[in-house]
Amino acid sequence: MKTAAAPVPAPAEAAPPIQVEGLVSRFGDNVVHDDLDLTVERGEVLGVVGGSGTGKSVLLNSIIGLKTPDGGVIRLFGEDMQEASRRKWTALERRWGVLFQQGALFSNLTVRENVAAPLFEHTRLPKSEILELADLKIALTGLPPRAGALKPAELSGGMRKRAGLARALALDPELLFLDEPTAGLDPIGAAAFDELIKDLSDSLDLTVFMITHDLDSLYTITDRVAVLADKKVIAKAPVEELEHSDHPWIKEYFLGPRGRAAGKAATARSR
Numbered sequence: 001m002k003t004a005a006a007p008v009p010a011p012a013e014a015a016p017p018i019q020v021e022g023l024v025s026r027f028g029d030n031v032v033h034d035d036l037d038l039t040v041e042r043g044e045v046l047g048v049v050g051g052s053g054t055g056k057s058v059l060l061n062s063i064i065g066l067k068t069p070d071g072g073v074i075r076l077f078g079e080d081m082q083e084a085s086r087r088k089w090t091a092l093e094r095r096w097g098v099l100f101q102q103g104a105l106f107s108n109l110t111v112r113e114n115v116a117a118p119l120f121e122h123t124r125l126p127k128s129e130i131l132e133l134a135d136l137k138i139a140l141t142g143l144p145p146r147a148g149a150l151k152p153a154e155l156s157g158g159m160r161k162r163a164g165l166a167r168a169l170a171l172d173p174e175l176l177f178l179d180e181p182t183a184g185l186d187p188i189g190a191a192a193f194d195e196l197i198k199d200l201s202d203s204l205d206l207t208v209f210m211i212t213h214d215l216d217s218l219y220t221i222t223d224r225v226a227v228l229a230d231k232k233v234i235a236k237a238p239v240e241e242l243e244h245s246d247h248p249w250i251k252e253y254f255l256g257p258r259g260r261a262a263g264k265a266a267t268a269r270s271r
């Protein structure tokens with residue numbers, strides 16, 4: 001007689017990098033997320049959009065452990081983050097990098113020291129190797145070598161973003177979080193930064209979670225876009241599919257004048 005085999009749990013490595021299930025986020029009476037679900041697949045570049053105050057940053061902060069969820073489960077690489085021991089957290093933390101909106105660089109350190117900081121914190125490599133690795137990351141993000149010796153205040157906005165990105169990539173993460181990476185850049189600088197993120201995500205096989213208001217970025221580099229509204233993710237689809245949505249906010253966003261212009265520019269680029 002055959003007996004039913006016990007279900008074999010999926011190995012943690014096969015698990016999606018990000019799984020959010022039934023997330024509830026609150027500040028007092030202000031319910032920001034209510035039963036929000038979102039899965040980000042390995043290798044996917046996901047854009048995250050939504051009106052102001054819909055909870056994009058709170059979602060990012062919840063995923064990376066800066067805000068404790070008020071309900072639901074967040075799994076990173078298959079691990080329930082609420083249940084993870086301090087040791088597991090530290091190990092998992094090495095697997096992602098974050099580029100915050102303002103770069104969040106230490107103002108009293110040089111770019112090289114900023115990029116080296118996570119390597120000093122998480123590895124026991126000798127100082128000379130750490131500084132060499134920092135220089136490699138600085139070059140990877142397209143900064144000139146001389147930028148390593150500069151302090152953040154001595155950099156342009158675009159250079160500061162690149163320095164923040166170099167630091168986010170210091171530990172060779174598999175998962176990269178970007179909070180409005182092109183905000184504050186001029187259109188040419190923004191397009192160059194989009195190109196850099198696309199090149200890096202392809203060559204380093206990164207999974208990317210990118211909050212953005214930049215329609216050009218959405219069209220240029222994302223595989224899918226998650227839309228936050230009504231305290232949930234109401235849609236997750238390639239941008240071309242979202243153009244056909246009936247949801248009023250999505251319609252207005254993608255088919256308003258700016259959305260149409262970004263769509264046309266993307267079509268022209270792909271010809």
Ligand SMILES: Nc1ncnc2c1ncn2[C@@H]1O[C@H](COP(=O)(O)OP(=O)(O)OP(=O)(O)O)[C@@H](O)[C@H]1O
Nearest residue numbers: 027030032050051052053054055056057058059228
């Ligand atoms: N530390 C906090 N304390 C109290 N309320 C907060 C806090 N952080 C965020 N909120 C509230 O959570 C809600 C979502 O904020 P969040 O910053 O995530 O929005 P967002 O979608 O990122 O907006 P934007 O596009 O304007 O940056 C807002 O109502 C905000 O006031």
